[in-house]
Amino acid sequence: MSKPFPMNAWYAAGWDADIKHALLPRTICGKHVVMYRTGDGEVVALEDACWHRLVPLSKGRLDGDTLICGYHGLKYNAQGRCTFMPSQETINPSACVRAYPVVERHRFVWLWMGDPALADPALVPDMHWNHDPAWAGDGKTIHVKCDYRLVVDNLMDLTHETFVHGSSIGNEAVAEAPFDVSHGEKTVTVTRWMKGIDAPPFWAKQLQKPGPVDRWQIIRFEAPCTVNIDVGVAPTGTGAPEGDRSQGVNGYVLNTITPETDKTCHYFWAFVRNHRLTEQRLTTEIRDGVAGIFHEDEIILEAQQRAMDENPDRVFYNLNIDAGAMWARRVIDRMVAKENPPQNPPQHLQAAE
Template structure:
């Protein structure tokens, strides 16, 4: 019996922040595939399989020369399409000498890679994280390598009840766990909307608002299969109209999250926090990035311990509560994408 796949391959995954990739060779593991990333002389990025055609030595151990990657073992040279253009001690190049090249799209300060069928790599399907480079927003973030199944990170983001208990010193308080929420979904998205009316603001949001008194707080989560979660967050003085659509008295942010499976039990978690207030204050941008990084370190600890417990109890089945509605729908959408790859012919028939 074959092991059930954990992630689809025909999807855009974040391989790196744009600033991580330059005129050197960066190795990453994406969906159990080893890749090497670099920029050509004109600044465009390229991605190749990180294994030389000759003896499978990682190309990331070599070097760049012009726009070509030179293997650090025997000097075979590959262009950005993966074709070998030089072999030592011979004039004739074996026509089979090539390595896989991957479709890449650079958007919203991320490099997105398509590990599946390159013929299906439609740039229009890159998730919308425009807040990360929109001039109307100030944003910054980081990447975390987390030793857990990427779906555990998705679960964590789709149920923010845990803020009350994991992040009580910063963004959480009892109101998060007690507030009602609404869940909805479409063929590609799942949504959770939670409003907390006339509550005490937790420390993080009290500092951002800079005003006394109770607040109306919102968390509007959107999951895009297979692994991107945007969370519209903020607070406004209670009764000033935020639930009705007037956020002008408050502060608004977007937590941007996209999680890339590295292996079946490890992932690359790319995140950013964007705000639409005090845009020119770079010190505040830095402070927010480091503050949010501290919050996510708390998540990282919990998720890695959860993965250890899952590994130690392979036959355990999770029990779902009402608060798991968002993560349940997210997993259903992921499973549908995986099933579509495994039964492409049936998918075409069903669509006709």
């Protein structure tokens, strides 16, 4: 049975600052991986299982750039090749562990979990706002006990803000405003404008101007699991819906979700802004505030996963607001199906039919 995630894709394995000259184990798409930085700063990602007896290499230690198994002392280089075996001079030529392709970009370390011949760095999702000097911000990681697709669903439909996040970013306008959905081969975009509304508390604090606002949420999904959301408010009548956001405040909510197992995931997020760039205190305030908002999501999503586990035969009902999530699911399903073509039965069974 195929897994609900494509393997031929780049997945964030950690923030760049998470990977040090120390062994860091992580499970990605059901695969156990151990990561570390070499002396020259390169990130290594190896299968976390010794060739000899499958003991996790993350239970071993580093000697320079060499990883030493903590069970029998086999040594591996950064390419996963065994370079030493105890009590023998000849090294079995098959003695190696899988090394995963790695790219560092947009403050994240990305791993390619599928066919290494297809690991094109140009396919890393665009999250450039995370390190662009025109934007300032920070983020965190959440370990969520749910199917990664539930997080994507949650981000593709922000009407839940009205009900889950009413004290911060939600108000009635989010649930009632019309929206447009467009889609491509690997992308889905949901655009929502709320014109002439009261700014919710979070945005009122950022804008610091009284009066009604025009608010926007432009959600862009890139398969299989990256969602970047262009958000902001501007005083009503200053031209934001027509493209002039100069009187407003703009942010991006950057999200990339990495499946751990069928029912758990690593959720990497950041919030960046294009105003008051040098105020580190504001960066920390927003990061901690958004962390609180996302914890509200975490509670809802884990409860949803538990209910799904208890009711495995129930199917989801969809509303108009689910259009973006439905398209994202279709894109993911196509990627998974492409990697798992239907198998023809053996010839003797075909003949019997």
